[in-house]
Amino acid sequence: MAEPAVSAPILALEHLSKAFGALKVTQDVSLDVRPGEVHALIGPNGAGKTTLIAQIAGATAPDAGRIRFAGADVTGLGMAQRARLGLGRVFQISNVVGAFTALENVALAAIVAEGRTLSFWRPALADRAALEKARAMLERVGLAARVGEAASALSHGERRALELAMSLVQEPKLLLLDEPMAGTGRAEGERLTALLAGLKGRIPILLVEHDMATVFALADRISVLISGALAITGAPDAVRRDPVVRRAYLGEEDAV
Numbered sequence: 484m485a486e487p488a489v490s491a492p493i494l495a496l497e498h499l500s501k502a503f504g505a506l507k508v509t510q511d512v513s514l515d516v517r518p519g520e521v522h523a524l525i526g527p528n529g530a531g532k533t534t535l536i537a538q539i540a541g542a543t544a545p546d547a548g549r550i551r552f553a554g555a556d557v558t559g560l561g562m563a564q565r566a567r568l569g570l571g572r573v574f575q576i577s578n579v580v581g582a583f584t585a586l587e588n589v590a591l592a593a594i595v596a597e598g599r600t601l602s603f604w605r606p607a608l609a610d611r612a613a614l615e616k617a618r619a620m621l622e623r624v625g626l627a628a629r630v631g632e633a634a635s636a637l638s639h640g641e642r643r644a645l646e647l648a649m650s651l652v653q654e655p656k657l658l659l660l661d662e663p664m665a666g667t668g669r670a671e672g673e674r675l676t677a678l679l680a681g682l683k684g685r686i687p688i689l690l691v692e693h694d695m696a697t698v699f700a701l702a703d704r705i706s707v708l709i710s711g712a713l714a715i716t717g718a719p720d721a722v723r724r725d726p727v728v729r730r731a732y733l734g735e736e737d738a739v
């Protein structure tokens with residue numbers, strides 16, 4: 484198979500469709516995520532964002548269409564296989580072990596990413612290379628002072644940063660961020676937004692988020708789903724001005 488061109492999208496959805504009975508929740512959706520971009524997926528409640536993300540992650544099979552990731556057709560692959568190819572999903576699937584320290588959690592994520600099995604966890608916690616890698620990653624997400632803290636003792640925002648570190652240490656080719664701001668307070672949310680802004684350009688991100696301030700602060704492009712269909716993909720300004728989008732958010736215009 485030929486190597487994909489450098490500028491090829493890291494993720495491409497091609498004519499994806501999915502129905503639950505008579506309800507068409509994904510209607511012929513085609514979009515892509517380019518290397519280095521933050522691509523936000525927004526839409527009113529019930530628009531089908533969660534179902535679309537589930538299809539990308541491999542948790543739900545589409546009825547029709549294809550999903551290409553990092554040059555490969557992954558439509559028929561399961562979640563674990565997609566994760567191994569470098570699809571990193573954060574925030575709705577949490578693997579944090581509360582009793583382990585932040586450092587141990589990230590070290591374990593690094594070890595698992597190397598394909599070692601769970602039965603090696605204990606001895607692996609003495610794995611200096613993994614611990615060093617984990618420490619560096621925790622510093623990068625602003626948790627340097629909390630490395631020895633049990634994960635269960637971290638604040639909600641710190642835990643989000645920990646989950647991000649656990650995903651990043653696996654060196655994914657794409658991050659799927661599923662409502663990172665959900666449940667965070669204002670100060671925590673601002674810290675998390677700054678943290679994500681720091682990743683911009685280094686790793687492509689597909690961001691599903693209700694908080695429009697975050698979306699407009701981070702996104703290079705925005706795709707808007709309405710009733711399962713893609714209304715528009717474009718630069719934030721074009722999306723903000725789009726009359727169809729404004730109508731869909733009627734009553735919430737100030738938010739867009």
Ligand SMILES: Nc1ncnc2c1ncn2[C@@H]1O[C@H](COP(=O)(O)OP(=O)(O)OP(=O)(O)O)[C@@H](O)[C@H]1O
Nearest residue numbers: 503504506508526527528529530531532533534535
């Ligand atoms: N397993 C299922 N069986 C039947 N209907 C479903 C199922 N999952 C989701 N739906 C329906 O599909 C539609 C889209 O739901 P989905 O959760 O994908 O939307 P969403 O854009 O993520 O919404 P929200 O912003 O509220 O999280 C909704 O009408 C929902 O009720």
